[in-house]
Amino acid sequence: MVTSYAAAPDIEVLTSNFPIPGYGLVPINAFVIKGSEPILVETGAAIERADFMQALRNVIDPADLRWIWLSHTDFDHIGSLHQLLSDNPRLRVVTTFLGVGIMGLTAPLPMDRVYLVNPGETVTLGTRTLTAIKPPVFDNPCTTGFYDSKAGVLFSSDCFGALLQAVPQNAADLSESDLRDGQVVWATIDSPWLHKVDKEAFAAELDGIRMIAPKLILSNHLPPAPGHLLERCLGALAAAPGAHPFVGPNQVALDQMLKQMAAPA
Numbered sequence: 001m002v003t004s005y006a007a008a009p010d011i012e013v014l015t016s017n018f019p020i021p022g023y024g025l026v027p028i029n030a031f032v033i034k035g036s037e038p039i040l041v042e043t044g045a046a047i048e049r050a051d052f053m054q055a056l057r058n059v060i061d062p063a064d065l066r067w068i069w070l071s072h073t074d075f076d077h078i079g080s081l082h083q084l085l086s087d088n089p090r091l092r093v094v095t096t097f098l099g100v101g102i103m104g105l106t107a108p109l110p111m112d113r114v115y116l117v118n119p120g121e122t123v124t125l126g127t128r129t130l131t132a133i134k135p136p137v138f139d140n141p142c143t144t145g146f147y148d149s150k151a152g153v154l155f156s157s158d159c160f161g162a163l164l165q166a167v168p169q170n171a172a173d174l175s176e177s178d179l180r181d182g183q184v185v186w187a188t189i190d191s192p193w194l195h196k197v198d199k200e201a202f203a204a205e206l207d208g209i210r211m212i213a214p215k216l217i218l219s220n221h222l223p224p225a226p227g228h229l230l231e232r233c234l235g236a237l238a239a240a241p242g243a244h245p246f247v248g249p250n251q252v253a254l255d256q257m258l259k260q261m262a263a264p265a
């Protein structure tokens, strides 16, 4: 079920919890940024399109949207992309050359409806000035988050996500250990290449986010995190390369699970 709540006076979160059996819940977030040219960040998961559109309509008339910022092309973020584009001819998609290329393998984007932006570039959408960033952790090469410098809000894409047992509406309501452990596990699942990084080079990437010093961090897979949590979030990422790599259940484990499920109660 997709629900919504406010993360800031002009930013709404659309969210649902995706269960990973035996591990916990992954929140899947999209964001509506209200203003003179409303922006939808991500478009929900492919598996819950109808729910997502209903929740979106409760927050804004989709006909009023002017921009979609698609941080990357994974199935948990492109669910309602094409429906929104076909329903609203004024809507354009902020993405990258690579994002367009990847979408071309499943459902091509109309080239006159895209707006290409690279990390480091700044775009003005209505009254908002947004600087595209490449977050330090990502699971898709086209990933592009952004920073709204006036509002002090960092949209970090999948970076800073967490696997949780319960999902509050504010990351500050998580215990220190739930936040840290959840972020470390998520990072090892979503970005397994972290175990191969040069620690100093990775620390420099984290410093780049530290220097931004956002007032609010909006991740695709974490409840909104106020800026005072930034050091904790960066600390969890710094610890991830040294954590156990994630190894999913193998066929022996799956056979056991299926046998248990088939056994009479």
Ligand SMILES: [Fe+2]
Residues within 6 Å of the ligand: 072, 074, 139, 140, 158
């Ligand atoms: Fe992703």
Ligand SMILES: [Fe+2]
Residues within 6 Å of the ligand: 074, 076, 077, 158, 220, 221
């Ligand atoms: Fe994601």
